[in-house]
Amino acid sequence: MLILAIETSCDETSAAVVRDGAEVLSNVISSQVEFHKKYGGIVPELAARKHIEVITPVIQEAMERSGVGFKEIDAVAVTYGPGLVGSLIVGLCAAKAIAWSLGKPLIGVNHLEGHIYANFLNSKSEILNTKQIPNQKSEIPNFPFICLLVSGGHTMIILVEGHGKYKTLGRTRDDAAGEAFDKVARFLGLGYPGGPIIDKLAKEGNPKAIRFTRPMPEGYDFSFSGIKTAVVNYVNKLSVVSCSPKGELLVNLAASFQQAVVDVLVEKSLRAAKELNCRSVALAGGVSANSLLRSQLQQRGKEEGLAVHIPPFEYCTDNAAMIGCAAYHKKPSDFTLAPIASARI
Numbered sequence: 001m002l003i004l005a006i007e008t009s010c011d012e013t014s015a016a017v018v019r020d021g022a023e024v025l026s027n028v029i030s031s032q033v034e035f036h037k038k039y040g041g042i043v044p045e046l047a048a049r050k051h052i053e054v055i056t057p058v059i060q061e062a063m064e065r066s067g068v069g070f071k072e073i074d075a076v077a078v079t080y081g082p083g084l085v086g087s088l089i090v091g092l093c094a095a096k097a098i099a100w101s102l103g104k105p106l107i108g109v110n111h112l113e114g115h116i117y118a119n120f121l122n123s124k125s126e127i128l129n130t131k132q133i134p135n136q137k138s139e140i141p142n143f144p145f146i147c148l149l150v151s152g153g154h155t156m157i158i159l160v161e162g163h164g165k166y167k168t169l170g171r172t173r174d175d176a177a178g179e180a181f182d183k184v185a186r187f188l189g190l191g192y193p194g195g196p197i198i199d200k201l202a203k204e205g206n207p208k209a210i211r212f213t214r215p216m217p218e219g220y221d222f223s224f225s226g227i228k229t230a231v232v233n234y235v236n237k238l239s240v241v242s243c244s245p246k247g248e249l250l251v252n253l254a255a256s257f258q259q260a261v262v263d264v265l266v267e268k269s270l271r272a273a274k275e276l277n278c279r280s281v282a283l284a285g286g287v288s289a290n291s292l293l294r295s296q297l298q299q300r301g302k303e304e305g306l307a308v309h310i311p312p313f314e315y316c317t318d319n320a321a322m323i324g325c326a327a328y329h330k331k332p333s334d335f336t337l338a339p340i341a342s343a344r345i
Ligand code: KG4
Pocket: 010, 150, 151, 152, 153, 154, 177, 178, 179, 181, 182, 193, 194, 195, 196, 199, 285, 286, 287, 288, 289, 290, 291, 316, 317, 318
């Protein structure tokens, strides 16, 4: 089954052709990140207009690279939410027009579900620790598994019991993990998006230099605004001379902040796996590109005898391949499918 998938929920315009929910024939991503940098974040109306400019060439490029003709496409998948409504409409209109003109089904996909399915793409994804686990032969996570979904807008621990069967065990009570990275980076004058910048700076710093709080709300919930405020307070207490952190102080701040966020994410995920008798933990969402999160989850997972699944970098941040994978396991949607800003899974 060949699926043409389209993703426009935020600031990436992406189209992909995916075979049988696993094999990525093409995955084209046009990012607006450089364009929005001057605003320090995404401007929704401008994002929607940028999607309109590039959606057609992005889809054409994905079709060309896949080597597949439109007539061979069996279904068209598209993200319907959560996301920026103006941006979602662009992808939805394109997908509906193509599906309608080809006489093929339209499959609406929840963006968060798409991130989880990045773990099912047949690629060189990093599968770790599987040797230590009996009966764990497949390269995709075995059900049931725990998924730590960490993106710019969401931080969730999800029990994935089967295809389309999810139980949200916990979520953030305030800032999402990616949002905390972005806000701290903005406060430190580092630019946008903050995650990759802090990740890079942290490599030069000492994660033990400053002990930031590690909030552990009850159950599997998270809270990151306290860590963010702790960074702000720490910097504000510095003398006037050094109040714009630079050099060693800056890299130590980045490393210590990142360590606090990662400690909380990893410990809660592993605890969920243990308490719900899961043998596998999977990462999903933009923050799963974070190098410390990847290495610490692998290391701690190994110690606990768990298989840890981490999508390759290109499928961690927003992309259409993950949408094509999720769509393979879903039923077709009605053509009245509408965008939803805050859809839950
Ligand atoms: O999933 P995503 O691409 O978009 C949303 O659906 O939100 O996630 C974007 C988020 C941003 O907050 C960005 O700062 C964060 O992922 N991010 C990272 C890294 N790369 C992207 N956070 C920490 N470390 C990274 N290397």
